[in-house]
Amino acid sequence: MIDMIKKRDGRIIPFNSEKITRAIYLAASEAAKKEGRTADYSVAEALTDDAIAFINKKFAGQVPTVEEVQDAVVRTLIKTGHAKTSEIYILYRAERTRIRDSKNRLMQDIHNITFLDSEDADIKRENANIDGNTPMGIMLQYGSAVSKEFCKKFVIKPEHAMAHERGDIHIHDMDFLNMGTTTCCQIDISKLFDGGFSTGHGFLREPNDVLSYAALAAIAIQANQNDQHGGQSIPKFDYDMAKGVMKSFQKRLKENISKFAEIELELSDGELDEFVDSVIAQYGAIRSIEFSSEEREKLSKCIEGAIAGRLEACTGEAAAISRKMAEFALNRSLKEVDKQTYQAMEAFVHNLNTMHSRAGAQVPFSSINFGTDMTPEGRLVSKNLMLAQEHGLGNGETPIFPILIFKVKDGINLSETDPNYDLFKLACRVSSKRLFPNFSFLDAPFNKPYYQKGKPETEVTYMGCRTRVMGNIFGEEVATGRGNISFSSMNLPRIGLNHGIILGERTEPDMEGFYRELDEKIELTVNQLVERFEIQGSKRVKNFPFLMGQGAWIHSDELGPDDKIRDVIKHGSLTIGFIGLAETLTALIGEHHGESERAQKLGLEIVEHMRKRADEACQKHSLNFALIATPAEGLSGRFLNIDKKQYGVIDGVTDKEYYTNSFHIPVGYKLSAYDKIGKEAPYHEFTNGGHISYVELDGDPSDNLEAFESIVKHMATTGIGYGSINHPVDRCPSCGYTGIIRDVCPECGIIEGQNGIRFERIRRITGYLVGTVDRFNDAKKSEVKDRVKHV
Template sequence: MIDKIKKRDGRIINFVPQKITAAIFKAAQAAAKKEDREADYDIAEKLTEDVMALLNKKYIGEIPTVEQVQDAVIKILIEAGHAKTSENYILYRADRTRSRESKSRLMRTIEAITLKDATESNTKRENANIDGNTAMGTMLQYGSAVSKEFCKTHMLKPEHAFAHDNGDIHIHDLDFFNMGTLTCAQIDIINLFEGGFSTGHGFLREPQDIMSYAALAAIAIQSNQNDQHGGQSIPFFDFGLALGVKKTYKRLYKSNMAKAIAIYCSFEDEEPEKIADEIIQESQLVSKLPLTMENDPSYVDVEIDLLAKKLNISKEQAVKIHKFTKKYTFQETDRRTYQAMEAFIHNLNTMHSRAGAQVPFSSINFGTDTSIEGRTISRNLLLATESGLGNGETAIFPILIFKVKEGVNYNPEDPNYDLFKLSCRVSAKRLFPNFSFLDASFNAQYYIPGRPETEVTYMGCRTRVIGNVYDKEREIVTGRGNISFTSINLPRLAIKHGQAAKGEANIDGFFSELNEKIDLVIDQLMERMKVQQSKRVKNFPFLMGQGIWIDSDKLDWDSDLSEIIKHGTLTVGFIGLAETLKALIGKHHGESQKAQELGLKIVKFMRDKLDTTAEKYKLNFSLIATPAEGLSGRFTRIDRKVFGEIPGVTDKDYYTNSFHVPVYHTLSAYEKIQLEAPYHTFTNAGHITYIELDGKPSDNLEAFETIVRAMKDAGVGYGSINHPVDRDPVCGFNGVIDDICPGCGRTEEDGVKFERIRRITGYLVGTIDRFNDAKLAEVKQRVKHNFKRI
C-alpha cells in the first residue's frame, strides 16, 4: 500500500488520502454550484478509493510524485463520468501550480531586470517608450512584475489567468489590473480650462494667453497620465486653444493701438493705453460684435469712427492707426502662437510622468476649426513639428492626427485646404501627422456640423471611442475612452482547426472555439470592470476629481465609479489574421480572394458577437485591431513551443499586426489599402492602415498626397504613411541615411550611431534600438512601397 508521496522539491512525506477526497469534493462543489445542486461527500470518498486502487496497482514498490497522483485523480474522474468535476479539478490544479510557480517566475523576472542590460532583455524593452536602463525605468518594471504576479494569483479568476499564461488570450496592462485604472481618455480642454483647475499639487487659474494655454494643455496631459495606464488625447486641439489665441490677440490689439495712438498723436504717460481700452470697449458695444482676428467690417467701421472722434483726427489718420494696430497684432499673435506650439511639443518630449519613467503618451486631433484663431493653432502646430526639437530631432510626442473632412479641408475650395496640404508636407518629413477620415461611413454617421465633440477622433495607438449604447444621447468623444481590452490569439485557434495541423480545415470548429474564447474574454472584461467600478473619485484625483471623465463632475470625493465608467468601451482585440488564414487554408488575404473573404467573415463574426453583447448588457463592448508591440512576439514564442515551426505561421518571431497584410508580402500601396480598408468598418474600437515607403517622400509630395487620398476614397478610418526618418547626431543631417551620412560623409564606424526613428504601432517610439526582438524582426522584414508602384 502506498503510504509516501514525493513532493515537487524532492522531499518524501506521508501520503494522506483525505487530501484527495477534500480536493475532489471542492471541485465537485464548484460544478454543483453552477447547476444549482449539492455535492455529495460520500461520492468523493468512493472516488478516492478508486484513485488509491489505481495508484497501488500502477506504482508497486514505488513512491509516486504529486503530479502522478493528480493525473490519477483526473483519470478516475473522467472514467467515472464526472467531466465537470474533472474540469474544476484541473483548474484547481493549474491555479495551485500557478501560485507556486509565480514566486520563482517573479524572481527570474526581477533578476533579468536587475542584472541585464536592455539590449539583452526583452523584458526591459517590452515598452519602447520606457528606458529600461534608467533607475526609474527599472523601478517601474519591478512594480510591474510584482503587480502582474499578484493579479494572476489573487485577482483573476483561475480560468482567466490560465488562458493568459497559456497564450490563448492576452490581458493588456495586467500590471494595472488591481489599481482599477482605465486605459485612455479624450480631454475636453475647453471645459477643463474654464475657471481653472487643480493638478492635485496646486490650483491653476484660467489661462489668459496662448502661451499659458499651451503650457496648461501639456500639464493636463501629464497629470491625466498619472491616473491611467494608457494614453491621453485632446480631441479638438484647434478649437480648444483658439480661445487662447483670441485672448492674446485682444491684449496685443490694445497694446498696439496704444502704440499707434502715441505715434500718430501726441499723448503722454498711460493716456494712450486708457484711450485704446475705451475705444475697443465702445466699438464692441456699438457694433454688438466682439473683437476677433476676423475683424468684422461693421466692427472696423465703428472703431475707425470712434478713433477719429475721440482723438479729433481725420478719418484717414484713423484708418492708419487701425491698419497699424491690425498688422502688428496679427504678426505678434502669430509669432506667440508659434512659440506656444513649439513649447508645447518640447514639453511633451521632456516632461516626465509615472515616477519619471516615461514621457506622457499624448495624441492631438486637429484640422477642422475654420476660424482664423483655430487655423492659426493648426498652422503653427504643424510648422513647429516640421522644425523639430532643439537639435532638429523628430519629436516622439505628441502624436498629431489631422482630421480630413470634405467641405472643411479636403478640396481646393475648402477653407482649410492649405492646412491639409501643409499636413502632408510635414508628415512626409516627420512621420506626423497621421490622418483620420471623418467621411468614412462609420465616422460620418456621428458627425454634426458645428459640434466638434461629434467628430470621431483617434488615440495615437489607434483607439476609437464614439458609439454609446449605454447613453445614446451622448455619442461624443469628449470625456470618454477605453476602459480595458484583451486580445485573442487567433492563429492558435487556426492551427488547432486548420489544414496546417490536420490537412483539412475545420472552419466550423474554428468559429465554435472562437465563440468560446470571445465569451471567456467578455467574462474577463466584466470581472475587471467590477474592480474599476469599485474605485472612487479620490483614487483618480485628476481624471475624476477635475471632471475629465464624463459625468465625474457630478460625484463626491468618496463616490464610486460604478455608473460613469459605463460610458467607456470594453474591448476585445485580435492579432495575426494573416497567420490565421495561412493556418486555415494555406494563403493569407494578400495572396487570395478566398482568404480575404474568410478574413472578413472572421472579423465580422467577432464584431457581430460583440454588438449583440453590447445590446444585452447596455455596455460598450467593441472590437479593436490590436496594436501589438510586446504581444506580437509573446504569442508566437508560446505557439512555436507548443506546435512547432509551421511555415507562414510560426516561422517568424512575430505575428502580423491585427488585420494587416504581412509586412513581407510584396504589393502596391493602392492594393494594400484596398485589402485592409473593409476591416476598418468592423473594428469599431480602433484600427489603422500603414503604408511603408522607401526613399524620401518629401521629394515627391504629390505621390504622398495620392496615398492619403487613396485611403479616404477606400473608406479607411485612420491611416499613416511610414518612411525612414534618420538623423546624424554629429552633423545634424535629417533624412534617409544608408551606411554613409549624406551630410558629412561619415559612417557609424566613427563610433557614434545614426538615429533611426521608426513607427511600430500607432505610437512612434524613437530609435529602433529600443524595440523588442519581435518588433526588430518585423521592421527588418518590411517590404517598402516604391513611389513608382503606388
C-alpha cells in the first residue's frame, strides 16, 4: 500500500488520500453545479480508491511523485466516465502549477535583482530610464516583480495571465495593473496654471513670468507622472509658454520705463510708480512683444502725455525725451525677455534631466510638442527651447529629456516663405547634433482632418514613445487632457510561424488559418483591455490627486474626490499593439516587405485587417480602441526568446536576439533612407494609436544640413505621421567633446580605455532616446549593433 509521496521539491512525506478525495469532490461539485445538481462525496471517495489501486499496482515498492499521483487521478476520472470532472481537475491542476511557477519565478527574479549587477541581469535593464544598481531602482524592481506576479495570480483572468506567460500577448506595465493607473497624459499647461494648482504638498500660485512658467511646467510633469505609469506630454508648449513671455515682457517694459524716467525726470519712488502706471493706462493692452513703428509712436505719445504735466520744458523737449524713453524701454525689454526666455528653457531642460519621480529612481519621461505658434512670444519660446537643447547639459551631455517634437505644417514652417521656416531649419540643425527634435507632420492625411486654425488643441501631437491620441467617439477630438489608458501587444511572428511556409509544412501560406488565429488573439487582447479598463474605471478621483484632482485629465474637474473616474478616462485610448511584421511576413511567404512588393502588399493587408478589428471593437464596447505600432523596448527580446525555445532557430525569424519593431523594415536590411520612408509610410495611416519611422545616418549629419532637411521634407510629402533621424552621438567625458568619436577623441586625443575613460555612446532605440548603450537590455544592444546606415 502507498504510504509515502515525493513532493516537487524532493521531500518525501506521508501520503494522505483525503487530499485526492477533496480535489475530486471540488472538481465534481463545479461540474455538477453547471448541470444544476449536487456532487456526491462518496463517489469521490470511491474514485480515490480506484486511483490508489492503480498507483499501488504501478508503483509497487516505489515512492510515486505528486505529478504521477495526479496523472493517475486524471486516468481514473476519464476511464470511469467522469470526463467533465477530469477537465475541471486538469484546469485546476494547471492553475496550481502556474501559481507554483509564479512563486519560483518571483523568487528567481528577486534573487537576480538583489545579487546581480545590471550589466549581468537583463531584468535590471528592462527600462533604460531606470538605474537598476541604485537602492531606489532596486526597490522599484522589487515592487514591480511582486506586483506582476500578484496581478497574474489574483487580479486578471487566468486565460489572460496564461496568454501573457505563453507569449501570445504581452500586457504592458502589468506591475501597475492592480493600481488602476492610466498610461500617459497630454497636459494643458494653460488650463492648469490658470489660478494656480496644488502638487499635494503645497499650493502654487499662478506664475507671472516665463521663468516661473517653465519651472512650474517641469513640476507639473513630475507631479503627474507620479499618478501614471507612462510618460507626460505638453502638446502646445510654445502657445502655453508664450503667455509667460508676455507677462515677463510687460514687467520688463514697466521696469525699463521706470529706470529711464528715474534718471531723466528725477522722480521719487512713489512718483515713478504713478508715472509708469499712467503711461501703461494710456497705452492700453499690450498684445505683442514686438512693436510696429506705429505702436512705438503710440507708446512715445503716451509717455509724452505723462511727461507734459511734470516738465516745464517745451513740447519739443518732452517729445524727444519720450521717443528716447520708448525706444530704450522697448529695445532693452525685448533683449532682456529673450535672454530670460533662454534661461527659462535652459532651466526647464536641466530640471527634467535632474528632478526625480517614482521614488527617486528615474527622471520624468516627458515630451514637448511645439513649432506652430507664429506669434513673436511663441517663436521666442521655440527658438530658445531648441538653443537650450543644442547647448546641452552642464558638461556638454546630450539631454535625455524632454523629448522635443517639432510640429511641421505647410503654411507655417515647411516652406521658405512660411513665417516659422527659420524655426524648422533650426530644428533640423539641433536634431542633427542632439538627436532631437523629432518631427510630427500635421498635414499627414490622417492628421490634417483634425486641424482647426487658431485652435492649437486640435493639432495632432505625439508622445515621445510614438503614442497618438486624437479620435474620440465620446466628443472632443483634441489632444489636450487626454492620453492612452493602457495597451497590450500581440506576438505576430508566432501566428506567422503557425501558418506560413517557413517550417516546411506547406508550400503556400494558410492565410485563412492565419487570419482566424489573428482574430482570436485580437479578441483576447480586446477582452483583456476591457477587463483592465473596468479596474481603472472603478478607481476614484482621490486615488490620483494630481491627474484627476487638479483637472489635468479632461473633464476630471467636474468630479468630486469620491467619484469614480470611468466616465472621464473613457476619453482616452485603449490600444492593441503588434510587433515583428517583418518576421511574420518571412514566416508566411519567405520574404519581408523590404524585399518585395508581394510582401509589402500582404503586410499592408495584415495591418489594415488589425485596424478594422480595432474599429469594430470601438463600436462593440463603446470605447476608444486603436491600433498602435508597439514601441518594443524589452518586449522585442521577450517574445523572441519564448518562440526560439518552441520553434528553434529559424532563418529570418528567430535567428536574432529580437523581433523587429512594429512594422519597420529590419534594421539590418540595406536600402536608402528615401526607400525606407516610402515603404513604411503607408502603415502610419492604419496605426491610429501611434507610429514612428526613422532612418539611420552615418557620420555627423550637421555637416550636411541640406540632406538632413530634405529627408524631413520627404517624410512630410510621403504621409509619415511621426518621424526621426538617428545618428551617432558620442561624448568624451574627459573634455566634453560631443560628436562622432571612434577610438580616439578628436578634441583632446585621449584613447578610449586610457585612465579608465569610456566614451558615452548615445543612441536612440524605439524612437526615443533613453541613454547610453550600456543601459539598454541585451535585445536592444543587439539591435543597435545590427543597424545599417540608410544612405
